[in-house]
Amino acid sequence: MDATGNGVDRRTLLRGAAAGAVVLGGAAVGVGVGAPAHASGFYNPFTGYPISDGWQEHIDRGSLGGIDYVMSVGTRLPACGSGTIQNIPYNGTGGHTVTIYHPNGYRTQYMHLSAFSLANGTAVGAGATVGLSGGAAGAPGSGSSTGPHVHWHMINPSGVRINPLTYLAGIGGTLPKTTTESDGIPGPIMWQRAQNWLRMDHGYTGPIDGVPGVNTYAALQRAMRGYGYTGPIDGVPGPNTWAAVQRLAAQWGYTGPIDGVMGPNSWRGFARFVNQDRFDRTS
Incomplete structure (x- = not known):
């Protein structure tokens, strides 16, 4: 064994x-x-x-x-x-x-x-x-x-x-840019950049491994307090969490509905946000 x-x-x-x-x-x-x-x-x-x-x-x-x-x-x-x-x-x-x-x-x-x-x-x-x-x-x-x-x-x-x-x-310890900005498909690099943003701005202390789990999602929910999320910080994202993410994405080119259902256009807007140069560095 x-x-x-x-x-x-x-x-x-x-x-x-x-x-x-x-x-x-x-x-x-x-x-x-x-x-x-x-x-x-x-x-x-x-x-x-x-x-x-x-x-x-x-x-x-x-x-x-x-x-x-x-x-x-x-x-x-x-x-x-x-x-x-x-x-x-x-x-x-x-x-x-x-x-x-x-x-x-x-x-x-x-x-x-x-x-x-x-x-x-x-x-x-x-x-x-x-x-x-x-x-x-x-x-x-x-x-x-x-x-x-x-x-x-x-x-x-x-x-x-x-x-x-x-x-x-x-x-300098840098992350590559995520292709989610163009293809609308969330993947490990997008989540690494999201984890790095959450580490820098919202108290995330887990690994920058591109594999979102409870700690990543809890930090995301804390970040989404600034975008209208009022639910629990439980690390279990639902429609209210994702609707807040869509409000964030709307500031980065997303023009679709705020319905809590993430699709390619929602992810593109979110990816534009995490692709900012300031989230490149991990050290």
């Missing part, structure tokens, strides 16, 4: 690493296959999780360096930037490891995974899910981990392991 409680054996993991998504609970976990490989948009997808061991702590105990973020086994791991995927099953003390080869020559590695999400060679954009976190002591793929977390580091073009937070501080 793997750390998620699903029966995924070594052969299945190796086959998934080489040819496709690992199947968990009867459903493929693959996300983002064929996504465009944008050259920009590096960011920290783990800002909402506590750090158990920082870069210096790793160095002090003889590691080459890394950042450990505490999270439940099975948490989706978004790519911190665009690139192509290489999966390394049972990578020594690092356990199951996914590497993202970025267009600028840098590499990102996430370690102690419970499952891979994509096939080797898959092109991904920033924010695409590349694996599921693991790290439960003794679980397949956990390597030397003693508790659930993901280990993150980067490798520069010279092959030297570097602190990703230092790297991001140097480039």
Whole structure:
């Protein structure tokens, strides 16, 4: 049994690493296959999780360096930037490891995974899910981990392991613009930008992962107080929440009814709002 409680054996993991998504609970976990490989948009997808061991702590105990973020086994791991995927099953003390080869020559590695999400060679954009976190002591793929977390580091073009937070501080940590503004289809990048707006202006403290949940929606409801929303802050959006979002969208080109039913035109207006330059930076 793997750390998620699903029966995924070594052969299945190796086959998934080489040819496709690992199947968990009867459903493929693959996300983002064929996504465009944008050259920009590096960011920290783990800002909402506590750090158990920082870069210096790793160095002090003889590691080459890394950042450990505490999270439940099975948490989706978004790519911190665009690139192509290489999966390394049972990578020594690092356990199951996914590497993202970025267009600028840098590499990102996430370690102690419970499952891979994509096939080797898959092109991904920033924010695409590349694996599921693991790290439960003794679980397949956990390597030397003693508790659930993901280990993150980067490798520069010279092959030297570097602190990703230092790297991001140097480039500014920016999100790409969402295409929802043109196609009216909400997706992970749109929600990442929405989460970043809510982090900056409305007290959201969760991850910038493009996967809206109760905390994202609760922050959205707080933000919508300024647009006529009077319901509970319960993280369960309904027509009243979405009607307020449409009032916001109306200030950004939406001309449809305020009926609480989000369609492509409503999402386009909302996307114009979150595509503002001031919501590009995540650090």
